[in-house]
Amino acid sequence: MSVTQIKFYQVGSFAVGNRLLRDDERSVQSDPDRTNALTSGHRACQGCGEALGARYALDAAMRATGDQLIAVNATGCLEVFSTPYPESSWRVAWLHSLFGNAPAVATGVAAALRAKGNHTTRVVAQGGDGATVDIGLGALSGMFERNDDVLYICYDNEAYMNTGVQRSGATPPAARTATTQSVGDHPGNLFGQGKYLPKIAMAHEIPYVATATIADLRDLEAKVERAMTYHGARYLHILVPCPLGWGSASCDTIKIARLATQSGLFPVFEAVNGEMITSSKIRKKVAVDEYLKLQSRYAHLFSPQRNNEVIDHLQRIADRNIARYELMEE
């Protein structure tokens, strides 16, 4: 757990807040006066994980910067559902340019602020996995390499949801999308493809890289806050389940994110200057089945009967993560 454990039984370290906690021990989200950077009236699907992740991250960033924040947004679901004329759901200074250029646009914003001698306002760039690992990877890598003072946040829902759930470079193996084989001997995405951006980011040896999910709010907020203590390029990769694209119940969005971490399929960790420093330990380990079963994009792995070969393969990936990222307490 990269967030310091609160010595308070009941729900101290895990729930959003609690009447018994000191304000500074509660998450930003428990504050009735939180920014609501992404406020009501947006057009995201019921139970949208990305809407949640964006508000969590930006509200935390707003607190960390004393509201001195500018956000740059890549094209994608988040942008489309938040700013259809004539209504905007953002309550921060916000700019949308294109699908593949958010990191570069953010570089421009940061450069302008530097040129104007504004050293207080901070810059966040955000996009989905398509904008991040595929079309915008060049721009992102350039921003990393220049070490521009930008926090880039990827809301990873593992496919192109805005256009109707097509495969992205972040689509996990065996997952079904509109453009991965949906029938036949081996439905779902191929094994051995895709990009794991956190490690690509680490390879740039930028000051700070972290992963998080919408299932562990305190951890997510702590990471945004920590990211803001660094200058230079920072990268935060947040898993945000998509009920539409994953074929899950709208009420299970957070639960699924939690299972992704507790199964080991989505390692949650922090890296500084390219080296991993901490990882969130698994509290209640579950088999990958628990995670997969809730999503119809994996339905083919369970009917007509459990596809042992594929599921075991996925389990091996989870186990490898657990070893590689030290996800279990000794």
Add this chain to the structure above:
Amino acid sequence: MLRQVEGSKAVADAVAACKPEVICAYPISPQTHIVEGLSKLVKDGTLQHCEFINVESEFAAMSVAIGASATGARTYTATASQGLLFMAEAIYNASGLGLPIVMTVANRAIGGPINIWNDHSDSMSQRDCGWLQLYAENNQEAADLHIQAYRIAEEMSIPVMVCMDGFILTHAYEQVDIPTTEEVSEFLPPFKPRQVLDPMDPVSIGAMVGPESFTEVKYLAHQRMIDSIAKIEEVADDFEKQFGRKTGGLLRSYRTEGAETIVLALGSVIGTLKDVVDELDLDGYSIGLVGLTSFRPFPFEAVRTALLGAKRVIILEKAFSTGTGGIVTQDVARAIEGLGLEDLTLIAGLGGRPITIASLRSYLVEAMDDQVERLTFLDLETETVTRELVKERALQ
């Protein structure tokens, strides 16, 4: 101060005098000397409070410019050829958001086949992107146009492309009078953005606009462009008042008074044409010249007026629309509708082919003698293409 300098250096100094706050660029010939010059000025402190960003592509260059401009910084970049195409998506976005970025296009051909030499096919390919396009006749004008461009861009909230012929101008050493920063400051007030990313007064820039409003957005962009016709003139006049020379503006006529034939051209070839026109005049031909500075917006009225009274207009173009012909020609034809003027198109200088006085002269003499096709490619190797055509058609 008047100096014998390379065109790129002159432009770099002129841009620096405008005190841009963010400069970003990706190297591509023949634009490189300009940004190298600027990078030197930033490094040696001549240009202060300016961020010079080395980006990883032209697409990023324009994107950085978008971010910087939206944050209220005066922003500059430069590119050419393939680079311009690579940034095309962002180019439309910059104008769509109304960001007053100024960009130099060191005009160069577009491949394939790859070709690094000069023509206008790069900037012409961005004809409809919503940017102003101003073409420089020589390095003095190239330098001046950048200073004027910032005034126009920032007052109209439209980005501006200053087009100068690659190598022919960028690499040519000639004398240029480069205004000092102080002089420019008198002419160009600090940038006051219409919209800006400000945490104190936040807005959401770049909304998704649907069918119910998209037409209106585009109509307004069009009108802004039309309004900038007057602005370009106004700024050129102000510039002349302060610096005592007439550069920029919509177009400039040369010996068109009573001329039967008028050549209309853009860019550095205008200089060569002036010599040709002088020669032909001595030989008793009635011929004049119109140098078009502003291609976008296209000054229909000004062009019409400039051509009034002539019998023939010959449009010399360094690019063309495959399968159609002249690009500028289409606009000129509209401008002269009803005047009963004959319009001929001369495609010249493609991919850096030298446009020689001799070739121009012989073409113009034939043209004035009605001996040319409506569309002519100057110095075309007829033998070669005829041979190749036969081969090709055999295969079709």
Add this chain to the structure above:
Amino acid sequence: MFQVRIHGRGGQGVVTAAELLAVAVFDERRHAQAFPSFGSERTGAPVVAYCRISDHEIRAREPIMEPDALIIQDSSLIKQIDVFSGLKTGGFVIINSNESAEDLQLATKILVPHTTAILPATELAMIHLGRPVPNAVLLGAFSALTGLVSLQAVTNAIAEKFKPKIAAGNVAAATAAYEYVMNQVAAHA
């Protein structure tokens, strides 16, 4: 209008030579237009640069096809390309070489003695500059042979272009070249 064409190899400062000449002319309140042959040539390849000189504004931008003067920075080019193409009759020719016209096997019709100068510019450069860069040196010879631009203007241009140490070496070498050619001219007279 006086038109100069400079031949050399990539890396020998051909373009710089054209620039220096243009600056020197500008220094004498006249008009000049210098420009390279634009190509993708790399070090060692034959390259060309041009310089137009005039008392009036120079507008034409075509390449120089009929030069009034040739500067050949590397005599080995003579056997490889037609460096003399389009040279106006009686045009000036300045060649960097240790050899004589005879050794260079140049048709006498081209080389009218008093409009030709052959000098070991590279050697002079080595002596005064310590580098085998003949471009500025040859401009001293150009000044002496053509009288079109003063040695003073040339050395001013050099001083303006280079850092003091290198400038000094080039000035010395150019001056030496100037005198060398002056003596040659005197000999022919």
Add this chain to the structure above:
Amino acid sequence: MDKPYAITLSVGSSLANHTGSWRVEHPEYVDRMPPCNKACPAGENVQNWLYMAEDGSYEQAWRALIKENPFPAIMGRVCYHPCQTVCNRGFLDEAVGINSVERFLGDHALEKGWKIDPPAEETGLAILVIGAGPAGLSAAYHLRRMGHQVVIRDATHSPGGMMRYGIPKYRLPREILDAEINRIREMGIIFQLDTRVDDVHDALEEGFDAVFMSIGAQLSKRTFIPAGESSRILEAIKVLRDFEDGERPLLGRKVVVYGGGNTAMDVARTAKRLGAEDAIIVYRRTRDKAPANDAEMEEALEEGILIKWLSTVKYVGEDNLMIEKMALDETGFPQPTGEFETLEADSLILALGQEVDFSLLGNDVDLDVVSGLMDVDGTMMTSHPGIFAGGDMVDGDRTVTTSIGHGKKAAKYIDAWLNDTKLESKKEKTPVSFEELNTWYYTDAPHAVRERLDATRRVNDFSEIVQGLDESTALYEARRCMSCGNCFECDNCFGVCPDNAIKKLGPGLGFEIDMDYCKGCGICVTECPASAMVMVSDL
């Protein structure tokens, strides 16, 4: 700022877009039945007072507690806490130490000297309570709260019944017992002690408007055992009672106790404390069949008491007795084996269970007794109108807590009977199950064990074995409560709504759904740790 048309928008303008119209169902906040409340024989609202204790509002918590049960300090010691057996936390790590928190609150209240306010107004009605045991005291307490005049009569000269005469000091110190009884006395309840009621009918004659009988089960069950002249056979409850009254019963060095219930344990342990070298319990069946509470049996064994399972006493001699080994038959019933063993024994104490002494029913036959127990209806009323009964004399598990529950229930119905009203019986609520909770959110926090006196030390005297919790530990224990089925303001719903459609109303006020924006995704319900929210259809 002069915003360009359409491409640049004002922040937060989407509030104009009421996405509530997307919804087909919506969440609602509910208060559900926690298993602990459901299981409490005294009907305590456990979750509720734990919630109050969580933030240190001890008096508030204590007052909530005594609404149902006037004796938290006693309960915190002698209750066998069925609430903890069903506590959902038990499925997560260990049950919440409800009992210890109750004891803390009880002791804390005594320390602070918190009083129970007398009733706001008197009804003028008088009720006689017969028997000052837990049932009687509980009934008296509740009736008094309702404003009735209450008289308690008891044959002994100290109130408390089996709490005093059945439960030894080392489990229930008398100052605690006295203090809590005294506190209800101060409410204006009249105690008439050393007063045996010979016939309940006379009480009604006296003019009491109703009577509550709770005389317990005071008669020892006997069994025939051949015995020698000078053999010494005693009754467990008599031994305990005499001891309580200050006598030191002569038990000798070696004591054998016959029986397997709590009384057997108590008396054996008391004998040890009175100086017996050996105290041996003889029980005819196996350990799992023994009615004694596990904890008590554990403590007895710790204290060096031997238990002879599957044994019956065959003969009692002067300084020894003979037992026969039993063996279970296929039906699991013990059968004699003919194997005998002799135990040294100076005395044999019988702890074979108790029976009710019905003498106070008098000669009238209008009070039905069924199989040795007082017969009462669902309102605790006997077959005689106005006469109610509860505690050990009616059917029940004969624990203090159950009796207290009886007293409370009887009081409620007596009051209703007096006012001639019928009480709606509340429909049974199914308690929140462990599966319905989202236990992810609860911090791992194992049960805080109460300190216990070392076995070797405790047999020397009658000082209390189980120590209380200090405040911090009690607080810790209270905060282990998962608040099953009831909101405890963890802010989860407020935080996890993707549409900011939940309003936080401030401390103690909970939350409210903003129907203008709630899209009905249901995340708040899934992520509610306590299962205090449900989805409700809009159709």
